[in-house]
Amino acid sequence: MNIIKFETQEALNEAGSGIIVSLLQTNPRAKLGLATGGTPVGIYKKLVSACKQGTVSFGKASSFNLDEYVGLDRNHAASYYAFMQEQLLAHVDIAPERCHIPNGMAADLEAECLRYETLLEQVGQIDLQLLGLGHNGHIGFNEPDGALIRGTHVVELREQTRAANARFFDTPEQVPTKAITMGVGTILKAKMILLVVHGKDKAEIVKQALQGPITTECPASLLQTHPNVAVLLDAEAGSLLS
Numbered sequence: 001m002n003i004i005k006f007e008t009q010e011a012l013n014e015a016g017s018g019i020i021v022s023l024l025q026t027n028p029r030a031k032l033g034l035a036t037g038g039t040p041v042g043i044y045k046k047l048v049s050a051c052k053q054g055t056v057s058f059g060k061a062s063s064f065n066l067d068e069y070v071g072l073d074r075n076h077a078a079s080y081y082a083f084m085q086e087q088l089l090a091h092v093d094i095a096p097e098r099c100h101i102p103n104g105m106a107a108d109l110e111a112e113c114l115r116y117e118t119l120l121e122q123v124g125q126i127d128l129q130l131l132g133l134g135h136n137g138h139i140g141f142n143e144p145d146g147a148l149i150r151g152t153h154v155v156e157l158r159e160q161t162r163a164a165n166a167r168f169f170d171t172p173e174q175v176p177t178k179a180i181t182m183g184v185g186t187i188l189k190a191k192m193i194l195l196v197v198h199g200k201d202k203a204e205i206v207k208q209a210l211q212g213p214i215t216t217e218c219p220a221s222l223l224q225t226h227p228n229v230a231v232l233l234d235a236e237a238g239s240l241l242s
């Protein structure tokens, strides 16, 4: 694992977007695994600027999001579909038909998980998977558990996760109780993983994930088994690392 600490958010976002820009410059057809949540927003802003300035094009790239809430229409402001449009996809030159996200409104959720996992298998390896980190060590929406499901599946969200994401909804009760997520097995298939973490409130889980035992009770700790992971931390998130 290549762990890099940054003094400022600005420097972290510059480095994160720089990695993605370099990838697209060398491989314009790159398959990008994208994440939601507060963490990648600054990186997405930099990518939008780079695209507007002509430094990079997403014209031949494709994107595959990690997860989506169950039961939230894509037009709902807090859906991950809407989030991705607002933060990145509507502002860069990516072809809409090459942007993929699970459909949390599918009548048959199991069939939707199978469709998404099959799509990922058919397109081949994701070139770069961007990840944030949940306070309990979740990646995508893979919550800590005695065992993890390898592929794309429906997950019951932990109360801690719902509470953390309540800031994106009008009331905490509106946060869905379920989501569709790529599995940790799906995530680990990517050629490269870029894990980004901010803030003091994640310092302890960063230490557990990167330097603690590899356990399904901290899904992010399984990233230790991947051969090509870059971790970008702000000074606070990295403050407990030895």
Ligand SMILES: O=P(O)(O)OC[C@H]1O[C@](O)(CO)[C@@H](O)[C@@H]1O
Binding pocket: 035, 036, 037, 038, 039, 040, 131, 132, 133, 134, 135, 139, 140, 141, 161, 165
């Ligand atoms: O970046 P945030 O908002 O702290 O969220 C961390 C992680 O939690 C999720 O939002 C899911 O709860 C992920 O999508 C994200 O990577």
